Amino acid sequence: MRKDKEKAFELRHQNKSYKFISRQLDIPLGTLAGWFKNELWSQDIRDSLGQKTSLAFPDNLNRMVAANKKRWADLRESYREAAVKEFAKLRDSPLFLCAIMLYWGTGEKSQKSPRVKLTSSDPGMIKIFYKFLVEVAAIPREKISAWLLLYPDLIDSVQKNFWSKATGIPFEKFTKSTYIKGKHHTRRLSYGVCSIQVSSRALKERLLEWIELYQNYFRSDSFITLEK
Numbered sequence: 001m002r003k004d005k006e007k008a009f010e011l012r013h014q015n016k017s018y019k020f021i022s023r024q025l026d027i028p029l030g031t032l033a034g035w036f037k038n039e040l041w042s043q044d045i046r047d048s049l050g051q052k053t054s055l056a057f058p059d060n061l062n063r064m065v066a067a068n069k070k071r072w073a074d075l076r077e078s079y080r081e082a083a084v085k086e087f088a089k090l091r092d093s094p095l096f097l098c099a100i101m102l103y104w105g106t107g108e109k110s111q112k113s114p115r116v117k118l119t120s121s122d123p124g125m126i127k128i129f130y131k132f133l134v135e136v137a138a139i140p141r142e143k144i145s146a147w148l149l150l151y152p153d154l155i156d157s158v159q160k161n162f163w164s165k166a167t168g169i170p171f172e173k174f175t176k177s178t179y180i181k182g183k184h185h186t187r188r189l190s191y192g193v194c195s196i197q198v199s200s201r202a203l204k205e206r207l208l209e210w211i212e213l214y215q216n217y218f219r220s221d222s223f224i225t226l227e228k
Contacts, residue, residue, distance in 0.1 A: 005035060012036060015045050079205035086206070087213045090136065097214075099132030104211045111208065114201035121193045123166035130167055130196055137206075143198050144169070148177040150192040163194050 004025050011021045018032045036042040090096040102125055103109075108117040118129045126146070133139045146169050148159055156177050164171040177192075 008032060008035060012039075012042055012045065015048065017049055076201075076205050079202050080209045083206035083209035084213065087210055090210075091214075091217065093136070095128070095132055096136055099129050099136065100207070100210050100214055102129055103207055104214070107207070109208060109211075111204075114204050115197055115199050116204050116207060117195055117197035119193060119195040121191075123163060123191070123194070126163070126169070126194050126196050127167040130169055133196075133198060137200075137203050139198050139200065139203065141170070141173075143200075144196065145173050145175055145198070146194055146196045147175045148192045148194055150177050150179050152179055152181070154192060159192050162191050167194070167196075169196065 004027060008021050008025055008027060011024065016024075018029050018036075021027065021032055022029050102120075103116075103118055106119055106125075108115060116133075118126070120126055130144065133144055134141060146163070146167075148156075148163065150156065150159055159177070160171055160174045163169065164174065
């Protein structure tokens with residue numbers, strides 16, 4: 001047996017990986033694979049080494065999960081910090097205040113989802129929030145979509161046309177509508193209910209932070225003094 005091959009087998013018996021042996025002896029990985037492919041004991045070493053690095057094993061998986069959680073937590077914190085800086089400049093803007101109050105009241109506030117969604121039967125509310133998304137949050141118009149909740153006797157295209165003209169949302173940005181099963185005889189929404197939404201973790205975190213900041217601001221001495 002050639003000396004480098006003999007040394008390679010010696011290192012392999014010491015549970016060394018192909019990469020380690022290749023670096024130590026300057027032997028191509030393909031050559032090592034050919035030497036050891038029929039050695040059952042080498043395959044056992046391969047499996048043992050794989051267990052130490054595979055994400056299928058709890059310790060490694062837990063470390064990866066913890067690292068991902070920290071990365072997302074840090075990212076969310078950076079979005080919140082940005083919101084605090086922006087709040088000082090935007091706080092007294094009528095459009096900003098109105099949009100945040102609307103979202104505080106009827107917006108989707110689950111932290112688990114990056115979706116920013118506001119639902120209302122009032123076209124004026126949807127129009128204000130759409131204007132906020134475009135002009136204040138700087139969300140590209142093509143990223144914003146809407147959909148309708150309608151009664152069975154309402155015509156989909158007619159209602160989409162109404163909401164599009166009333167809110168400024170392009171007709172083509174309205175996705176497939178959802179129809180309510182049955183018809184309520186005492187309660188009627190002539191044009192249905194509209195939901196406007198965009199997927200943005202950055203905006204979702206900022207919106208939640210702005211809501212908290214307004215709550216604190218409304219309780220603060222400076223706001224009370226201003227009111228007096």
